[in-house]
Amino acid sequence: MAGIYIHIPFCKQACNYCNFYFSTSPGNQDRFVNALLQEMVLAKDYLEGEVIETVYFGGGTPTQLRVSDLLRITQKLQSVFGFHSLREFTIEANPDDLTAYKINELKSLQSFGLNRLSIGVQSFFDEDLRYMNRAHNAAEALAAVKRAQDAGFQNITIDLIYGTPTMDDERWIQNLETAFSLEVQHLSSYALTVEPKTALENKIKKGVRLPVNEQQSARQFQLLMNETETNGFEQYEISNFARDGQYAIHNTSYWMGKKYLGLGPSAHSYNRESRRWNVANNINYISAIEKGELNFEEEKLTEHQHINEQIMTGLRTKWGVYLGAFSPAHADTLRVTLLTIDSRHYLLKNDLLTLTHEGKFFADAIAAQLFLEEE
Ligand code: SF4
Structure with missing residues (x-):
């Protein structure tokens, strides 16, 4: 059994802490989608015929693409790899994209197996979201989760970030309580980290953002463990918490050493013999594939x-x-x-x-x- 990860390298706005590969310019989306469809055929053999168990659309922000494009990608995946053993199909979405219209459109993917939404909430407080330069506000985050539930998505995970200097411990507990009250099935929660060469690092150096405090992060990690346990969530991985055994099957397969194929710029793949990673640049990725070539680096594993x-x-x-x-x-x-x-x-x-x-x-x-x- 294996997984497929699709990296959609577009975001509406750059979050200042982010070190994933993405572009805020939507200009190349059509060329990108065509390249991605071709890459599936070119890279298929890396999985050595393994049956596909999970599909995960991440990024970047998958919901920055038109749903018609997400549908084309899904249909091609199904025809190249087969979905007969698909157990989990997740799409990451940002709250500001999850309008009633878009959620309704996304439902068209349910007939292909889409059964999980991962919503990038990060915080239910505007001050924290502004600190991180997120594109959405707190009201949108709340509305997006409820709208997805009302539309019938029954497996929803949300991301929350702790250790943000604008968020004291009391407010972190309120964030968690809001998540529990929404009755989501799964929660992923990471400490805010200041990665080298990010806008956040630069802003902290210039004194326009408060620095991140390690003691605060450690305290809030402890609160996270306590609160999730009290509220029926199991910490099955350091940053991942599930109710009633509803683990993220795709991510769990990474931790279990199963094979996966990553498609799209910067996506990583693993087949037990090697690791490889695609070029982290949209134009270089697209132009190689348009010439019928794959642009990646590879490391054989000892x-x-x-x-x-x-x-x-x-x-x-x-x-x-x-x-x-x-x-x-x-x-x-x-x-x-x-x-x-x-x-x-x-x-x-x-x-x-x-x-x-x-x-x-x-x-x-x-x-x-x-x-x-x-x-
Ligand atoms: S939406 Fe996600 S991928 Fe895009 S900039 Fe923000 S954190 Fe990075």
Whole structure:
């Protein structure tokens, strides 16, 4: 089983913290869609005939495309890869795009298997949204979720960002309470991070945005874990929370090491033997495909890289990392390294390694400590 990720590289407005690849110029959308359809045929063999289980349209902002274009992309995907075993089909959407008209149009994709919407809410407070330069306001965020539910979407996930300097702890709890009151099935929540070369980094340096405070982020992560647990959400991955086992199947397959094919500029693919990533530039992506070529870089994975990937992703999930799956020598190396790590941060039971509540604050650092060195 494998997944397909489609990167739609257009956004209405640039959020100042974002380091994904996107363009705010819609000029090349028709050429892009045609290139994407061709790429499906050119890149198909990367999955070595694996059956498609999940489809995820992300970006950028997929809902910046016309629904007729999303439909063309979906139909071509279905004809090239087959949807007979499709379990989950998600489209990311921003609240300002989810007008009643657009939601109604999106319903036309339900007959192809669309069964999940991921709405980029980020906050239910205008001040936070302005801090991040989001294109929508709080009222639109609330209305978009309700409109999607009224239109019959029964599997909705929303994104919320914590650690925004404009949001104190009380307001973070209010944000979470609003999410719970909406009865969404799933929540993804990340700390605001100031990535290098982003507009946010620049604005903080110039003193026109408040700096991000690590202690505030850590406190709000703790509140996130407490509040979600009290309200019936399971933290099945460090940043992902689901009600009633309604996990994100597509994202979970990344963490489980399943194969996936990424299509569109900057999209990443993985087939257990290699990783590859498309050029992060619309014009270069389109012109290569118009010449019948794919423009990507590729890295063959070594055994150690495989193991390190499993440690990095598995450790973040409730399913953990099973040391018994590795060779006895590698498992021994990991057991010895674990002795150097604070024992309050992890559990090792029957060779299954998971993080404790406290360890979740240090997941990346613990993974890095466990990584096997190349020989
Ligand atoms: S909408 Fe998403 S992809 Fe687009 S700029 Fe904002 S965070 Fe980045």
